[in-house]
Every structure is written in structure tokens, then in C-alpha cells.
Amino acid sequence: MNAPELSGEMIIRGGTILTMDDAATVWDDAAIHIRNGVIVDIGPSHTIKAHETGCRTVDAHGCAILPGFVNAHTHLAMTLFRGIADDVHLQDFLRRVVAEESETLSPQRVYTGALNACYESLLAGTTDALDMYWFPHEAVSAGRDAGLRVHAGEAFANFPTPEHTSVETKLDSLNAADRRVPWLMPHSVYALTEDQLSRIAASAQELGARIHVHAAENEGELATVRAQHGTTPIEVLHRTGLLSSRTVIAHAVHLTDNDISLIAEAGASVAHCPWSNLKLASGIAPVRALLDAGVRVCLGTDGAVSSNTLDMWTTMRLAAVLHKWRDHDPASIGSRAVLAMATRHGAEALGIPGGGVLAPGMPATLQIVDLSGPHHSGVGDIWSQLVYSTHPGDVRDVIISGVSVVADKKVVSEDVRRPALAQ
Numbered sequence: 549m550n551a552p553e554l555s556g557e558m559i560i561r562g563g564t565i566l567t568m569d570d571a572a573t574v575w576d577d578a579a580i581h582i583r584n585g586v587i588v589d590i591g592p593s594h595t596i597k598a599h600e601t602g603c604r605t606v607d608a609h610g611c612a613i614l615p616g617f618v619n620a621h622t623h624l625a626m627t628l629f630r631g632i633a634d635d636v637h638l639q640d641f642l643r644r645v646v647a648e649e650s651e652t653l654s655p656q657r658v659y660t661g662a663l664n665a666c667y668e669s670l671l672a673g674t675t676d677a678l679d680m681y682w683f684p685h686e687a688v689s690a691g692r693d694a695g696l697r698v699h700a701g702e703a704f705a706n707f708p709t710p711e712h713t714s715v716e717t718k719l720d721s722l723n724a725a726d727r728r729v730p731w732l733m734p735h736s737v738y739a740l741t742e743d744q745l746s747r748i749a750a751s752a753q754e755l756g757a758r759i760h761v762h763a764a765e766n767e768g769e770l771a772t773v774r775a776q777h778g779t780t781p782i783e784v785l786h787r788t789g790l791l792s793s794r795t796v797i798a799h800a801v802h803l804t805d806n807d808i809s810l811i812a813e814a815g816a817s818v819a820h821c822p823w824s825n826l827k828l829a830s831g832i833a834p835v836r837a838l839l840d841a842g843v844r845v846c847l848g849t850d851g852a853v854s855s856n857t858l859d860m861w862t863t864m865r866l867a868a869v870l871h872k873w874r875d876h877d878p879a880s881i882g883s884r885a886v887l888a889m890a891t892r893h894g895a896e897a898l899g900i901p902g903g904g905v906l907a908p909g910m911p912a913t914l915q916i917v918d919l920s921g922p923h924h925s926g927v928g929d930i931w932s933q934l935v936y937s938t939h940p941g942d943v944r945d946v947i948i949s950g951v952s953v954v955a956d957k958k959v960v961s962e963d964v965r966r967p968a969l970a971q
């Protein structure tokens with residue numbers, strides 16, 4: 549990416565900062581002093597005075613400044629197929645999508661779809677995406693070109709894929725590579741044999757990889773897994789060694805009490821995907837119970853076929869309102885909780901060093917959100933304003949480790965031309 553480095557020093561001055569630290573600190577009329585991509589000072593504006601000569605100043609009056617979103621479950625290149633499988637159950641959805649993918653996808657098309665997804669994500673305040681898809685190096689390349697941090701790895705499934713490479717071949721080549729691998733992504737328990745799942749777990753251990761997997765998404769899956777493996781998807785993950793503190797489970801909608809205990813004991817994270825789960829009528833994840841058990845819950849959009857948008861604002865809003873209804877309690881999941889899920893907890897789940905919190909010594913990875921629109925009128929609580937009133941078009945600037953990737957509502961990497969999608 550050729551996005552310009554910010555000058556060695558910059559100060560963002562005048563906005564309301566949500567640090568997302570342990571105390572949920574908020575400062576009005578605040579400032580952040582950044583040097584070489586790292587926050588060196590942050591606090592009320594009058595306390596941040598130093599080094600302004602020769603330092604770029606960004607005016608953030610009327611804005612909120614908060615960490616960038618971490619989309620903890622998506623399939624970026626599925627923007628190619630947006631709208632092909634709406635208003636159907638998961639199993640019909642998978643049949644249509646798998647057929648389309650295996651017939652039409654090439655590495656170049658994956659790059660194209662992922663690049664558009666990167667633009668869509670960045671413009672909505674997302675700085676990091678955990679992407680499970682075929683030809684994963686293409687999404688990583690697209691992310692590098694657009695400016696989004698894409699966290700990806702080899703995906704495994706026995707159903708037909710556009711890679712036309714067997715699970716066994718992939719595992720053999722991984723083990724021969726003699727290198728560290730950031731992520732391994734078994735698609736699901738139902739798409740693999742128990743022996744394959746165990747081998748992926750062993751490879752992850754050997755290669756230092758994190759695990760990302762779909763599990764317990766809908767009732768059809770539960771029946772399939774019980775027929776195949778005799779138990780629940782979470783118990784299969786546990787007994788094959790795939791459940792650990794380095795595991796991010798997408799969905800986790802249908803869980804037994806024992807499943808929740810296993811996830812909590814392993815220290816695994818759950819990527820809650822409310823939009824996708826509602827649209828596919830999969831169900832509503834027991835997020836309150838997971839949180840009460842001490843499980844780290846983060847948020848994902850899922851791919852643009854199941855959710856139609858990679859917008860974390862809508863994802864947050866749905867998460868905030870859905871559990872009020874599910875739990876018959878308007879206080880069940882509040883705006884502070886979902887903002888933490890979308891930022892800090894996502895960064896922790898993905899193992900992003902210093903991610904998701906704005907504090908001295910942490911990378912300057914943040915978004916500046918314009919709160920001047922008429923839909924922001926009123927004097928309510930800033931957390932509520934962000935979760936219940938804000939939309940992606942309000943994101944003005946996005947900065948990743950001190951590099952400006954969105955400026956004044958435009959993606960900075962103008963050298964990469966947004967490709968027209970081949971239909």
C-alpha cells in the first residue's frame with residue numbers, strides 16, 4: 549500500500565475520546581499525541597501541549613475518537629456473491645454458495661472481491677478482519693493494497709472448493725513448510741472427519757497457529773454432527789484438541805450448558821454474528837450466558853452473502869437490541885458491552901498486540917467519527933449515540949498504526965483502482 553505515512557508526530561485534537569480501557573474512560577475535548585505510529589500521550593486537550601511545532605494537527609471537534617473495529621468473522625471475497633442466496637435456510641444457502649464458488653472462483657476473482665470488501669470495511673471504521681476463505685493469500689494481498697489488516701489462513705473442508713486441493717494435501721504441505729502460520733481454519737465440524745480435525749489441531753500446535761472455525765450455527769448442523777460424531781460440535785472441537793485460548797468460534801448459537809463450560813474452560817473466544825444468524829433463521833446465541841461464564845465475546849458480520857453488508861455499526865446495534873428481547877431485559881447487553889465486543893475483545897481474540905485500547909504505548913489504530921449529522925442531535929450518552937444512532941457514513945478518518953487509511957471519508961490508497969465486479 550502506498551498510503552502516506554503520517555508525519556513523525558501528529559496530534560488529534562478536540563473530539564470525545566473513548567479509550568476502551570478497563571475503566572471505560574471517556575474524555576470530552578480531548579487529544580491524542582502520536583509519534584511514529586504509537587500513542588505517546590492521550591487525555592483532556594489542555595493537558596496535551598508538547599511538540600506541536602512541525603507536528604500535523606487533525607481537528608476532531610464534533611467527532612468521537614475510538615479504536616477501529618475488529619470484524620472477528622467474515623468471508624471478504626463473498627462480496628462477489630452478494631444477493632445470490634437470500635431468504636433461505638443455512639443448508640440451502642450453503643448448497644447455492646458452494647456450487648457458485650466451485651464453478652466460478654479463481655484467485656484473481658477472490659482478490660477482486662476481497663479488495664472491494666476491504667474498501668467497504670475501511671469506510672465503515674473496520675481496521676482488522678478475520679477472514680476465512682479460499683486462496684487466503686489473495687485476501688491478504690487485497691488488504692495490503694487497500695490498507696485493511698486481513699487475518700487469514702488455510703481453510704479446510706471436504707466439500708468441493710475452488711482450490712481443488714484435498715484436506716490431506718493441504719495438511720501435508722503445511723507440515724512440510726517448516727514455518728510459522730498465523731491461522732488454520734477448519735470450516736466446521738460437519739465438513740471434516742474427526743481424524744482430520746485432530747490433525748489440524750496438531751498442526752496448529754506445531755506451527756503456532758490460531759484456529760478459526762464455524763460451530764453450532766443452526767439446528768440442522770446439530771443433527772448432522774450428532775449423526776456423524778455422536779455429540780455436539782463444541783464437544784467434538786474439545787475432544788479433537790481444537791478448543792483452546794487461541795480459538796475463535798464463529799456463531800456458537802446452539803450450546804448446551806456443558807458446551808458453554810468447555811468454551812469457558814478452554815479460554816476460547818466466540819465471534820457473535822447476529823445479522824447472519826437472524827437472516828438465516830439460525831437462532832440467537834446465548835451471549836449473556838457466555839459472558840456470565842467468562843467467555844470473551846467479539847462481533848463478526850459474516851460474509852456479504854449471509855449478512856449482505858460488512859457494517860459493524862449495524863452488527864453492534866443488532867447485538868445490543870437482540871439480547872434485550874431474548875433475555876426479556878433491556879439491560880442484558882448494553883452499548884458499552886457491544887462497543888467493547890467490536891473493538892477490544894475482537895483485538896484480544898485475534899491476538900493483535902496492543903489492539904482495541906487507546907493508551908500511551910499502544911499503536912495508534914483508531915477511527916474518527918463525525919457526530920455533526922442531524923441524526924446525532926440531542927445530548928444523550930456518547931456510548932448510546934455511537935451504538936444506536938451512528939452509521940458507516942459517519943466515519944470520517946481511519947488510522948492504522950499511525951498510517952492514514954481513510955481520510956475525509958475516502959480510502960487513501962488511491963493508486964489501487966476499485967475494480968468493477970465481473971457479474
Ligand SMILES: [Zn+2]
Nearest residue numbers: 762798850851
Ligand atoms: Zn461464516
